[in-house]
Amino acid sequence: xxxxxxxxxxxxxxxxxxxxxxxxxxxxxxxxxxxxxxxxxxxxxxxxxxxxxxxxxxxxxxxxxxxxxxxxxxxxxxxxxxxxxxxxxxxxxxxxxxxxxxxxxxxxxxxxxxxxxxxxxxxxxxxxxxxxxxxxxxxxxxxxxxxxxxxxxxxxxxxxxxxxxxxxxxxxxxxxxxxxxxxxxxxxxxxxxxxxxxxxxxxxxxxxxxxxxxxxxxxxxxxxxxxxxxxxxxxxxxxxxxxxxxxxxxxxx
Amino acid sequence: xxxxxxxxxxxxxxxxxxxxxxxxxxxxxxxxxxxxxxxxxxxxxxxxxxxxxxxxxxxxxxxxxxxxxxxxxxxxxxxxxxxxxxxxxxxxxxxxxxxxxxxxxxxxxxxxxxxxxxxxxxxxxxxxxxxxxxxxxxxxxxxxxxxxxxxxxxxxxxxxxxxxxxxxxxxxxxxxxxxxxxxxxxxxxxxxxxxxxxxxxxxxxxxxxxxxxxxxxxxxxxxxxxxxxxxxxxxxxxxxxxxxxxxxxxxxxxxxxxxxxxxxxxxxxxxxxxxxxxxxxxxxxxxxxxxxxxxxxxxxxxxxxxxxxxxxxxxxxxxxxxxxxxxxxxxxxxxxxxxxxxxxxxxxxxxxxxxxxxxxxxxxxxxxxxxxxxxxxxxxxx
Numbered sequence: 001x002x003x004x005x006x007x008x009x010x011x012x013x014x015x016x017x018x019x020x021x022x023x024x025x026x027x028x029x030x031x032x033x034x035x036x037x038x039x040x041x042x043x044x045x046x047x048x049x050x051x052x053x054x055x056x057x058x059x060x061x062x063x064x065x066x067x068x069x070x071x072x073x074x075x076x077x078x079x080x081x082x083x084x085x086x087x088x089x090x091x092x093x094x095x096x097x098x099x100x101x102x103x104x105x106x107x108x109x110x111x112x113x114x115x116x117x118x119x120x121x122x123x124x125x126x127x128x129x130x131x132x133x134x135x136x137x138x139x140x141x142x143x144x145x146x147x148x149x150x151x152x153x154x155x156x157x158x159x160x161x162x163x164x165x166x167x168x169x170x171x172x173x174x175x176x177x178x179x180x181x182x183x184x185x186x187x188x189x190x191x192x193x194x195x196x197x198x199x200x201x202x203x204x205x206x207x208x209x210x211x212x213x214x215x216x217x218x219x220x221x222x223x224x225x226x227x228x229x230x231x232x233x234x235x236x237x238x239x240x241x242x243x244x245x246x247x248x249x250x251x252x253x
Numbered sequence: 254x255x256x257x258x259x260x261x262x263x264x265x266x267x268x269x270x271x272x273x274x275x276x277x278x279x280x281x282x283x284x285x286x287x288x289x290x291x292x293x294x295x296x297x298x299x300x301x302x303x304x305x306x307x308x309x310x311x312x313x314x315x316x317x318x319x320x321x322x323x324x325x326x327x328x329x330x331x332x333x334x335x336x337x338x339x340x341x342x343x344x345x346x347x348x349x350x351x352x353x354x355x356x357x358x359x360x361x362x363x364x365x366x367x368x369x370x371x372x373x374x375x376x377x378x379x380x381x382x383x384x385x386x387x388x389x390x391x392x393x394x395x396x397x398x399x400x401x402x403x404x405x406x407x408x409x410x411x412x413x414x415x416x417x418x419x420x421x422x423x424x425x426x427x428x429x430x431x432x433x434x435x436x437x438x439x440x441x442x443x444x445x446x447x448x449x450x451x452x453x454x455x456x457x458x459x460x461x462x463x464x465x466x467x468x469x470x471x472x473x474x475x476x477x478x479x480x481x482x483x484x485x486x487x488x489x490x491x492x493x494x495x496x497x498x499x500x501x502x503x504x505x506x507x508x509x510x511x512x513x514x515x516x517x518x519x520x521x522x523x524x525x526x527x528x529x530x531x532x533x534x535x536x537x538x539x540x541x542x543x544x545x546x547x548x549x550x551x552x553x554x555x556x557x558x559x560x561x562x563x564x565x566x567x568x569x570x571x572x573x574x575x576x577x578x579x580x581x582x583x584x585x586x587x588x589x590x591x592x593x594x595x596x597x598x599x600x601x602x603x604x605x606x607x608x609x610x611x612x613x614x615x616x617x618x619x620x621x622x623x624x625x626x627x628x629x630x631x632x633x634x635x
Binding site for chain 1: 257258259260262263266277278281296297298299300301302303304305306307308310311312314315316317318319327336337344345348349351352354355356357358359361362363426427428429433451452455456457458459460462463464467
């Protein structure tokens with residue numbers, strides 16, 4: 001794969017999940033996460049079933065399990081926070097291994113861990129099976145304002161450029177013997193940030209002029225309109241519908 | 254801090270989502286006006302706001318080392334509001350949060366509304382309102398822009414923590430009391446806010462030194478440039494060989510003047526600033542000791558607690574000064590706990606200061622009288 005044309009979270013493939021239109025997938029993931037969040041935390045088995053559902057999607061998308069698990073690591077800060085919770089929460093205490101833990105705190109930690117992990121896993125699956133451009137077009141088809149989609153696409157498109165610019169400035173600083181060690185060096189770093197802002201803004205002005213000279217008048221034409229037929233919607237809806245069934249079971253049992 | 258899924262319950266998530274959507278819709282209109290400028294129309298919005306969002310995304314990765322291996326990074330709400338205006342600021346930070354949520358799974362999808370309400374809207378709006386107010390009050394100088402951005406960034410971060418606590422009180426799923434969350438969040442975020450304020454003020458200062466026209470918050474502050482030609486051009490005109498040096502000298506003088514302006518405060522400020530820093534330090538110490546110490550935890554501090562738990566302090570003898578009038582950080586014969594603690598703190602600060610300065614002055618006088626030391630010191634002092 002050529003660099004720069006796909007984000008590193010995307011994994012190229014030809015599975016049925018990759019083939020689904022982006023807006024179906026976004027809607028399905030969003031509905032799924034909302035259902036997961038509204039499931040009662042006492043229904044522990046329901047979260048197990050959700051995990052099985054996501055595992056099924058992973059298999060259908062032919063993604064290696066290691067890839068998805070590695071991407072889940074982004075969750076680590078929340079895990080640390082959740083682990084703290086049994087110690088600070090109120091309510092009746094339990095004594096496990098000589099530690100005094102709050103019962104409701106344990107439930108709270110479980111709640112955040114389970115729902116947070118499932119949410120992260122769902123977004124990881126979405127990002128891994130959908131190309132960036134399609135993701136943005138999918139958001140536009142889901143009635144997100146076109147201007148917002150354009151801003152987001154410019155941000156993604158130039159995010160790497162600006163990050164690279166920052167990296168070059170860092171190399172320039174380092175090669176002149178600068179090493180930031182403490183608060184005293186913030187002035188230099190902040191000046192770099194200021195210069196980065198000026199460069200970004202001026203690049204924006206140049207990009208705008210280049211676009212205007214190519215006939216841009218406020219909208220980017222969509223050349224490949226993707227429409228979803230009934231079968232695609234049905235297969236995308238399989239995940240949230242199954243989750244909804246689990247959720248309803250969780251409330252009634 | 255990005256809120257994950259499941260931290261806030263579903264109804265409140267949906268409600269904050271509606272708030273965020275409404276705010277973004279309003280910002281889309283406002284950003285056209287802010288970035289349009291000069292009758293160019295709204296089509297400038299997308300590339301400029303997109304690049305500013307990319308900048309915020311990048312600058313959040315710039316690490317500012319604090320001390321001993323820890324480092325912080327900018328959140329960017331206040332910076333965006335001051336540099337590009339409040340509407341564009343809300344828009345850019347929201348887009349960054351949206352992309353972080355959808356692409357990098359950083360922050361939950363259902364918590365997107367919470368994250369935008371708290372990190373994009375609150376920081377930007379609070380920072381901008383405060384900034385505008387301060388700029389109106391302070392004298393119309395560049396330095397007041399820096400001061401105003403410092404204060405507004407300082408307040409914006411705890412304000413976001415406050416809004417988060419409010420959302421948590423409405424729909425938090427964890428069973429931690431709101432008071433505890435408030436204390437922890439606001440406490441931590443006051444510290445973060447100090448770093449944010451310093452970085453924001455320095456960055457705004459750096460931009461304003463180079464391109465003051467780009468700083469939205471400083472618009473209307475700089476006078477329009479005037480063309481001054483007459484006095485320089487006349488003497489240079491007659492002699493052909495003299496034209497070149499005169500013409501060269503004029504820009505050189507101009508650039509010198511331009512350079513001297515930002516540079517001049519640094520050397521001039523040095524002798525003044527020590528006194529100011531000193532006074533500010535004393536004031537802060539007195540406020541902490543006298544006022545805030547009352548709110549400090551009454552339970553024994555970490556070391557004392559460990560000592561108590563391990564039974565170390567059984568062998569501990571009472572301190573020789575336990576009958577002193579200031580024992581256990583309170584003044585004898587004053588029953589009001591707040592007054593007593595505060596007074597003891599103030600007296601303590603005063604005594605520490607007196608002893609410290611005394612030692613310092615003695616050491617300095619001795620070094621000054623000692624001829625060998627004086628000789629060494631003179632080049633340094635000049």
